[in-house]
Amino acid sequence: MPQSFNSRSFRSALGTFATGVTVITTITPAGEMIGNTASSFNSVSLDPPLVLWSLARNALSFDIYLNARYFAVNVLREGQDELSARFSKSAGDKWHGIDYEFWDTGCPILPSALAIFECRRVFTYDGGDHAIFVGEVMKFDHDPKGKPLVFWRGGYHRTVS
Ligand SMILES: Cc1cc2nc3c(=O)[nH]c(=O)nc-3n(C[C@H](O)[C@H](O)[C@H](O)COP(=O)(O)O)c2cc1C
Numbered sequence: 001m002p003q004s005f006n007s008r009s010f011r012s013a014l015g016t017f018a019t020g021v022t023v024i025t026t027i028t029p030a031g032e033m034i035g036n037t038a039s040s041f042n043s044v045s046l047d048p049p050l051v052l053w054s055l056a057r058n059a060l061s062f063d064i065y066l067n068a069r070y071f072a073v074n075v076l077r078e079g080q081d082e083l084s085a086r087f088s089k090s091a092g093d094k095w096h097g098i099d100y101e102f103w104d105t106g107c108p109i110l111p112s113a114l115a116i117f118e119c120r121r122v123f124t125y126d127g128g129d130h131a132i133f134v135g136e137v138m139k140f141d142h143d144p145k146g147k148p149l150v151f152w153r154g155g156y157h158r159t160v161s
Contacts, residue, residue: 018152021076023087023113024053026068027106033095034061034068035108037088039151040130041073049137051117054130060090062131070105070120071135075142076149077114081156084149103139114149115142 019039026034036059044050051073055065065071076084087094100108103118110116119135126132150157 012153015153018150018157021080021084021149021151021156022053023074023076023083023110024055024065024071025074025108025110026065026071027108028064028068033100033108034064035087035094036061036065037084041075044134050122050134051119051137052132052134054127054132056130058129065133066124066131068121070107070118071133072103072105072107072109073115073117073119073135074110074113075115075117077112077143078147078149078158080112080149083110083112084151084156105138114146116140 020041022038022041023035024038024041028034036055038053038055040052040054042052044052053073055062083098086098095108099111101111103109105118105120107118109118117135117137118139119137121133122136123134124131125134147159150159
């Protein structure tokens with residue numbers, strides 16, 4: 001049964017779609033490390049290898065991602081709820097005490113992640129109050145046996161198998 005449109009029920013309806021959780025990272029020309037939690041990550045194309053994610057225009061780091069040539073997608077694994085929460089908060093040093101490394105582009109990589117995709121930003125689309133970033137995957141790694149952190153109806157969950 002269709003419901004009258006209001007943003008609260010719209011968000012609630014969207015929240016029925018279970019996703020994984022990622023931390024998308026980049027680096028500024030001055031060398032400042034940036035990271036944001038995002039559940040909007042998705043695969044796009046195998047050939048060429050493309051992925052996407054979307055970022056709210058009101059994020060403090062929005063202009064940084066808009067201008068960045070590269071970003072890295074770190075897919076969180078089961079139990080990394082705290083990393084997700086940490087990178088979703090605008091205030092404070094998101095990187096304090098975090099284990100990270102660098103590959104080819106200078107974007108910080110979280111080596112504990114379930115999968116990592118290092119990307120070159122190739123397209124940016126208008127997505128209303130968000131922008132949609134499409135990246136070409138240049139390098140990736142993953143743990144084939146690990147389990148994901150799941151986000152559903154506003155909370156973190158585990159897979160069952
Ligand atoms: C599980 C989860 C998923 C999120 N997914 C997104 C997303 O896909 N896009 C987005 O713009 N914000 C998303 N957010 C909110 C951002 O993480 C948060 O607003 C952002 O990190 C703030 O960035 P700032 O420090 O640049 O202001 C998500 C938050 C959580 C907890």
